[in-house]
Amino acid sequence: MDKKDTCISTGIKGIVLALLLMVSLVLSVRFGSVDVPTADIFSEVGTMISQGQMGNTPSAMILWQIRIPRTLFALLCGIGLSLSGLLLQTITRNDLADPYVLGVSSGASTGAVMAIIWSWFSFAGNGSVAMGAFIGAALSTAIVIAASGNSKNPIRLVLVGMGVSAFFSALTMMVIYGARHEAQVRSAMFWLVGSLSGMQWTDIFLVALGVLIMMGLTFLVRHDLDLMLLGAGEAEYLGLNLKHFQLFIILLTSAMVALLVSKSGIIGFVGLITPHMARAVAGPSHGRLIVFSSLIGGLVMIWSDVFSRALFAPEELPVGVLTACVGAPVFIWIVIHRYGEGQ
Structure with missing residues (x-):
């Protein structure tokens, strides 16, 4: 297959994924503890476009205040996590790298819980939790990369990441158990299992801005990321400042x-x-x-959220539990097939 045929084939795959994503968005807002007919969805969207405000019906309340913000957040969350995994796998040259496996998420959770219970970073106002999460994530990532050193063994990075993840998870539990108020404990426990419930439009706008910035910056350094595939030494020989680039990605x-x-x-x-x-x-x-990581990440998160709502309806399974149940076996499969004995 020549280059032209490859481009056409890739383009067709991209169009198919984009169509699947649009269909998934509609189906996601349709299903839940109360099913909303597809005709009502398009009718309420049409009302919003024509009148500039949502209709005065129960379906409109469900769609615009609960389902649509939640589905859009699932889409954005899938894109953000997928691109984060792609970047970490590239700079570490490790197929097993992932914000969760390397302890980045655990570090972020610890920072967020400290901001909630100990009121750290209160000077940042409403952004105190996000600031705490960022400092925790950056610290855990830096520890993992520093502790891994220049080892070419991919399993070492993962083992170090798991150790860092376990440390920050334990630290998070210590902070939670030291809380004096039950309300703080309930709020902090939320960070231990992911959930998309209660998403508001203000959350969507902030996360959308962050995801768009990340996509833009990642696209700008796409050629540098391709150089990383050649190896660290080759990338530096071709002009890439490896330390600065790794710091940027971190x-x-x-x-x-x-x-x-x-x-x-x-x-x-x-x-x-x-x-x-x-x-x-x-x-x-x-x-x-x-592009493809963003499309697939959005699809995975949207359907993870749908199943988390549907499996035990009307009760809701935390989406983080569901992704772990599916992702952990995939992780084990990759370890066995990519890094088996004698490989």
Whole structure:
């Protein structure tokens, strides 16, 4: 297959994924404890577009105040986690890298809980939780990379990440158990399992801005990311300042994970799975991987949220529990097949 045919094939795959994503968005807002007919969805959207305000019906209240913000956040969360996983896997040259596996999410959770219970970073006002999450995420990422050193063994990075994750998880529990008020405990426990319930439009606007910035910056450095595939030494020989580039990626992924964790808690393994799926569809070029990882990440999170609402309806399963149940076996499969004995 020549280059032209490859581009056409990739373009068709991208269009199919985009169509699937649009259909998934509609189906996601349709299903829940109360099903909203598809005709009502389009009718309420039409009313909003034509009148500039939502209709005065129960369906409108469900759609615009609960379902649509939640579904949009799931989309943005999937994109952010997927791109974070892609960047971490590239700079570490490790197929097992992921914000959850490397302890980035756990560090962010610890920072967020400290901000809630100990009122750290109160000078930041409403942004105190996000600031705490960012500092925790950046610190945990820096520890993992520093402790891993220059080892070429991919398993070492993962083991160090798991150790850092366990440390920050334990630290989070210590902070929670030291809380004096039950309300603080209930609020902090939220960070231990991810949930998309209670999302508001203000959350959507902030996260959307963060995801758009991340996508733009990632696209700008796509060629540098491609250089990383050649190896650290080769990338530096070709003019890439490796230390500055790694620091940039650490700060970018930490900021993204912190923003998402501050809104939804810990959601694991999405950043591990989706880049692998994107590479299988689009190949190694990061120009295409950014697009396909975003599309697949959005699809994975949207349907994870749908199933988390549907499996035990009317009760809701935390979406972080569901992604861990699916992602952990995939993680084990990758370890066995990529890093088995004698490989």
